[in-house]
Amino acid sequence: MHYFKNFYQIRSNEYILDKLKKEQESIGYYKLPFNDTTEIKEFADSVNRQTVVVIGIGGSSLGASAIYDFLKRKNNLKKRLIFLETTDPIDINSKLDSLNLDDTLFIVISKSGTTVETIAILKYLSSKVELNKSNLVVISETNTPLHKYAKEIEAKFFEVPKNVGGRFSVFSAVGLVPLATIGVDIDNMLNGAKKVYNNFFKKQKEYDILMEKARFIVENKNRFNINVIFSYLSALEGFNKWYVQLWAESLGKININGTRQGLTPIGLVGPIDQHSFLQLIMEGKRDKTVTFIKVADFEEKIVIPKNSPISELDYLEGISFSKLIDMQADATIEAISKEEDIPYDVITIDKVDEYNIAELMFTYELLVSIIGTFMQINTYDQPGVESGKIILKEKLKALKWYF
Amino acid sequence: MHYFKNFYQIRSNEYILDKLKKEQESIGYYKLPFNDTTEIKEFADSVNRQTVVVIGIGGSSLGASAIYDFLKRKNNLKKRLIFLETTDPIDINSKLDSLNLDDTLFIVISKSGTTVETIAILKYLSSKVELNKSNLVVISETNTPLHKYAKEIEAKFFEVPKNVGGRFSVFSAVGLVPLATIGVDIDNMLNGAKKVYNNFFKKQKEYDILMEKARFIVENKNRFNINVIFSYLSALEGFNKWYVQLWAESLGKININGTRQGLTPIGLVGPIDQHSFLQLIMEGKRDKTVTFIKVADFEEKIVIPKNSPISELDYLEGISFSKLIDMQADATIEAISKEEDIPYDVITIDKVDEYNIAELMFTYELLVSIIGTFMQINTYDQPGVESGKIILKEKLKALKWYF
Numbered sequence: 001m002h003y004f005k006n007f008y009q010i011r012s013n014e015y016i017l018d019k020l021k022k023e024q025e026s027i028g029y030y031k032l033p034f035n036d037t038t039e040i041k042e043f044a045d046s047v048n049r050q051t052v053v054v055i056g057i058g059g060s061s062l063g064a065s066a067i068y069d070f071l072k073r074k075n076n077l078k079k080r081l082i083f084l085e086t087t088d089p090i091d092i093n094s095k096l097d098s099l100n101l102d103d104t105l106f107i108v109i110s111k112s113g114t115t116v117e118t119i120a121i122l123k124y125l126s127s128k129v130e131l132n133k134s135n136l137v138v139i140s141e142t143n144t145p146l147h148k149y150a151k152e153i154e155a156k157f158f159e160v161p162k163n164v165g166g167r168f169s170v171f172s173a174v175g176l177v178p179l180a181t182i183g184v185d186i187d188n189m190l191n192g193a194k195k196v197y198n199n200f201f202k203k204q205k206e207y208d209i210l211m212e213k214a215r216f217i218v219e220n221k222n223r224f225n226i227n228v229i230f231s232y233l234s235a236l237e238g239f240n241k242w243y244v245q246l247w248a249e250s251l252g253k254i255n256i257n258g259t260r261q262g263l264t265p266i267g268l269v270g271p272i273d274q275h276s277f278l279q280l281i282m283e284g285k286r287d288k289t290v291t292f293i294k295v296a297d298f299e300e301k302i303v304i305p306k307n308s309p310i311s312e313l314d315y316l317e318g319i320s321f322s323k324l325i326d327m328q329a330d331a332t333i334e335a336i337s338k339e340e341d342i343p344y345d346v347i348t349i350d351k352v353d354e355y356n357i358a359e360l361m362f363t364y365e366l367l368v369s370i371i372g373t374f375m376q377i378n379t380y381d382q383p384g385v386e387s388g389k390i391i392l393k394e395k396l397k398a399l400k401w402y403f
Numbered sequence: 404m405h406y407f408k409n410f411y412q413i414r415s416n417e418y419i420l421d422k423l424k425k426e427q428e429s430i431g432y433y434k435l436p437f438n439d440t441t442e443i444k445e446f447a448d449s450v451n452r453q454t455v456v457v458i459g460i461g462g463s464s465l466g467a468s469a470i471y472d473f474l475k476r477k478n479n480l481k482k483r484l485i486f487l488e489t490t491d492p493i494d495i496n497s498k499l500d501s502l503n504l505d506d507t508l509f510i511v512i513s514k515s516g517t518t519v520e521t522i523a524i525l526k527y528l529s530s531k532v533e534l535n536k537s538n539l540v541v542i543s544e545t546n547t548p549l550h551k552y553a554k555e556i557e558a559k560f561f562e563v564p565k566n567v568g569g570r571f572s573v574f575s576a577v578g579l580v581p582l583a584t585i586g587v588d589i590d591n592m593l594n595g596a597k598k599v600y601n602n603f604f605k606k607q608k609e610y611d612i613l614m615e616k617a618r619f620i621v622e623n624k625n626r627f628n629i630n631v632i633f634s635y636l637s638a639l640e641g642f643n644k645w646y647v648q649l650w651a652e653s654l655g656k657i658n659i660n661g662t663r664q665g666l667t668p669i670g671l672v673g674p675i676d677q678h679s680f681l682q683l684i685m686e687g688k689r690d691k692t693v694t695f696i697k698v699a700d701f702e703e704k705i706v707i708p709k710n711s712p713i714s715e716l717d718y719l720e721g722i723s724f725s726k727l728i729d730m731q732a733d734a735t736i737e738a739i740s741k742e743e744d745i746p747y748d749v750i751t752i753d754k755v756d757e758y759n760i761a762e763l764m765f766t767y768e769l770l771v772s773i774i775g776t777f778m779q780i781n782t783y784d785q786p787g788v789e790s791g792k793i794i795l796k797e798k799l800k801a802l803k804w805y806f
Contacts, residue, residue: 058678073497086675087731089703089724090755091637094476113713117674120719120727123711131712145715166678225688226629226667234494245679252683262687264629266669271520272489274788275461275569276648280655282787284665285628300492308526309534310516312548315796315803316523321492324523327802328490331795338790352493384685385677387741392734393718399730400718 013211016373020366021201023373027380028161029168029365033193033358037176037186043156044180049105049135053082053095054178055125056109057117059166060139061085062242063175067357069238071184074299074352078183084121092121101129107137107178111160111169113144116392131155139173165380167246168365171358184354192358200366210363213345214370217263217289221375224343226288227263228281232270232329233295235352240267243364250368252384253377261375271328278332281342290336290344293360294329297351298322416614419776423769424604426776430783431564432571432768436596436761440579440589446559447583452508452538456485456498457581458528459512460520462569463542464488465645466578470760472641474587477702477755481586487524495524504532510540510581514563514572516547519795534558542576568783570649571768574761587757595761603769613766616748617773620666620692624778627746629691630666631684635673635732636698638755643670646767653771655787656780664778674731681735684745693739693747696763697732700754701725 011019024030054061061083068081082095106125110118125131131153138150139158150157158173169175171193180186199206217227229243247265255261268277270292281288303320316324336342349356372379414422427433457464464486471484485498509528513521528534534556541553542561553560561576572578574596583589602609620630632646650668658664671680673695684691706723719727739745752759775782 057675062679073493086637086672087724087728088635088637089701089705089728090476092724093703093705114716116716116719116727116731119713119716120707120724122713123707123716123719124705124724126711127708145713149712225690232491234489234491241679248680248683248687249678252685252687254686260686260688262683262690264667264669264683264687264690266667269489272460274791275652276465276644277651278791279785279787280651280665280667282655282790283657283663284651284655284667285663287628287665287667298492300496302492302496302527304523304526305530308529309552310522310525310548313517313519313522313526315799316519316526319799319802321490321495321523321527324519325490325492327798328519328795331798332791334794335791382682384682387685388677388681388735388738391737392731395730395734396718396722399722 011374013215016211016370017201017203017207019373020369023369026163028163029165029171030197032164032171033190033197033362035172037180037190040158040173040176040180040186043137043177047105047181049103051080051082051099051104052107052178052181053084053099053104054107054109055084055118055121056107056174057085057115058245059169060109060111060115060118060174062167062238062245063170063361064178066238066242066361067170067175067179067184067189067354068182070235070352070357071354073235075354076183079181081178081182085117087117087120092124096128105135105137105181106131107139107181108146109139109174110144110146111141111166113140113146116389119146137177139177167249168380170242170361186354189354189358192355193362196359196362196366206363210367210370214367214374216343218371218374220289220343221261221263224287224289225263226266228266228268228277228288228290229293230268230270230273230290230332231293232325233293233352234269234272236293237267237269239357239360240269242361243267246364246368249382250372250379251375251377253372253375253379255375255377257376261377263371270332271325274328274332281336282339286341288342290342292329292333292344292346294326294346294348295352296348298325299351414777416618419614419773420604420606420610422776423772426772429566431566432568432574433600435567435574436593436600436765438575440583440593443561443576443579443583443589446540446580450508450584452482452506454483454485454502454507455510455581455584456487456502456507457510457512458487458521458524459510459577460488460518461648462572463512463514463518463521463577465570465641465648466573466764467581469641469645469764470573470578470582470587470592470757471585473638473755473760474757476638478757479586482584484581484585488520490520490523495527499528499531508538508540508584509534510542510584511549512542512577513547513549514544514569516543516549519792522549540580542580570652571783573645573764589757592757592761595758596765599762599765599769609766613770613773617770617777619746621774621777623692623746624664624666627690627692628666629669631669631671631680631691631693632696633671633673633676633693633735634696635728636696636755637672637675639696640670640672642760642763643672645764646670649767649771652785653775653782654778654780656775656778656782658778658780660779664780666774673735674728677731677735684739685742689744691745693745695732695736695747695749697729697749697751698755699751702754
């Protein structure tokens with residue numbers, strides 16, 4: 001008798017760990033935190049222009065944007081970072097109008113070197129300002145049209161390795177170059193990611209937590225097909241968007257048995273979304289898991305003063321806003337914990353700096369890799385978006401005939 | 404024999420229409436577009452301060468914020484509008500630091516007059532700047548602590564009618580006062596809403612479209628429990644957030660038969676989210692309906708120039724960005740239309756002005772009312788968020804003992 005088994009099955013943790021280790025030969029993101037940053041830092045130090053504009057979309061912008069959003073209101077960054085990430089003419093015009101083009105560095109990022117949105121904006125930009133090696137940096141795979149262009153105008157070029165996908169590229173030049181130029185300590189950032197990598201593969205606490213979480217999510221994916229992140233910090237709004245891309249594009253796949261997988265990610269911000277989405281979590285269909293993200297120390301001491309207006313709420317007086325938002329998170333968590341079938345977990349980050357955001361992001365990258373392995377999908381491709389691209393290209397080329 | 408029937412059933416369109424008509428006796432939002440705006444406009448004309456800050460959360464900020472986001476990059480608004488809508492100390496500090504407090508008008512909005520976030524910010528603000536009738540406006544129900552405070556300091560007061568819920572309040576003073584003060588033509592805005600109201604209740608085209616859409620969503624709610632809005636205009640990002648609140652808080656309910664309802668709303672922006680969430684729509688579980696929103700005329704003519712860099716993509720040259728983004732939307736729609744089980748519809752708004760955004764928002768309010776009636780829920784309450792509020796209040800009052 002022969003017995004052949006190819007159907008969906010839950011694999012052992014050891015099997016998954018082994019697969020993740022082997023996968024590192026072909027999937028490049030795991031080792032990014034260990035790369036040498038000297039060249040990037042030297043380049044960053046040489047930039048005098050006061051504003052930095054990233055031209056890129058999806059994986060080419062969301063990572064740096066998440067970290068910039070996280071840090072910009074708190075840390076003293078030396079330059080402004082702006083993202084041109086859409087073909088919306090109102091967005092392009094209003095952003096370019098706000099710039100002093102002669103004092104701006106442009107970083108154009110496209111892994112393939114042929115991303116329609118990015119190239120369209122670059123082309124338009126070339127009619128507004130002369131692009132040359134003094135104001136343009138190119139980040140792409142090697143031997144792409146964009147790389148060729150960089151060589152032509154002798155612009156600074158940084159490579160995205162072929163085996164690093166866009167949504168996993170934040171710790172490559174894609175994230176590091178823009179962030180370093182505005183003054184982010186990228187070495188400390190990478191330290192946060194390294195710590196998670198080392199602890200996970202040494203089977204420390206991170207290993208048990210991520211394996212258990214991934215296992216729960218996969219085993220219950222048909223019951224809880226929506227995964228919500230509820231961030232109690234407005235500066236995590238960019239991180240929420242990055243998470244949505246990472247999760248949706250990596251896990252929305254047909255698996256080796258031809259079954260459609262799909263865990264739908266949703267990013268919320270507390271306490272704002274207590275006044276919006278929370279009602280649905282509490283009384284709607286029980287199809288959601290919730291991950292709360294809190295900050296242990298906001299490092300901002302602003303206090304609600306005594307004897308201030310609206311005495312009916314005098315119990316707020318004397319409390320700091322850091323304490324208040326923390327209590328709001330805890331009250332929501334407690335309300336949810338009283339319900340029987342809303343699985344939740346809580347992540348607390350120590351403080352608002354580059355080390356902590358990198359820790360959080362690398363943790364999510366690993367989590368997605370584990371879930372993808374459990375689900376027996378290719379976590380790293382995105383075949384579902386190709387058909388729209390082909391249709392667009394055909395439409396554009398057909399149109400071209402009329403010009 | 405007696406036959407009693409109380410179980411879930413699909414009602415006739417006539418039954419729904421009749422219910423919506425009768426409901427107007429107790430639900431106030433329907434008639435808001437017909438209110439007199441004289442007092443609001445007179446007040447708005449009297450405001451000299453250059454920045455307007457709204458202190459409010461959820462339904463007290465999302466509506467005005469959606470319309471401001473929609474108009475700000477395109478229309479020549481005469482003042483800046485800023486929202487203090489969270490207890491996050493980093494957010495509060497960075498926004499207040501960016502203001503000239505002596506040239507700022509503060510509009511504090513809370514229907515109950517006791518919203519924790521709003522009152523906490525008001526209290527803190529009172530220690531930074533003297534609040535008086537020259538710089539503070541209050542919007543609330545009558546006879547709330549906030550109303551009492553307005554009377555004490557003789558500040559201008561506008562009423563939110565008791566029978567208008569926060570998430571349906573954008574066409575009341577809650578939305579109109581902030582928008583009028585920064586120069587939005589609120590009468591034209593209300594005209595957009597009025598048109599939808601009149602056409603719907605006169606059973607014009609809007610009636611058939613909304614009834615058909617609501618019926619499809621409700622009949623297929625267990626199969627397609629996620630409703631995605633894919634807006635091909637970055638300025639609709641605020642609208643997306645408003646839609647998420649309207650949909651989640653109105654429809655995430657236990658119905659009269661004790662069954663948990665819950666259609667999960669997701670707001671996307673195209674083409675950005677083509678590089679993120681689209682993969683999940685295409686290859687993930689088929690649990691989503693998609694509504695595309697397009698703009699017929701961006702009124703921005705910026706064109707991708709001839710003979711510009713990256714000749715490999717020369718087929719983009721000569722095309723305007725308005726045309727390009729429209730083609731991107733169409734290509735995505737075509738790709739989705741080729742799939743068998745992704746129900747979608749397309750809404751095209753004429754142009755980016757206050758009339759069109761009001762039309763869109765009032766249409767969604769009606770759609771939610773219809774769906775709620777079909778689902779036999781109370782569309783207008785939010786009992787699920789109360790338990791967290793009670794826990795927070797208890798925690799705060801317990802803490803108070805220590806001060």
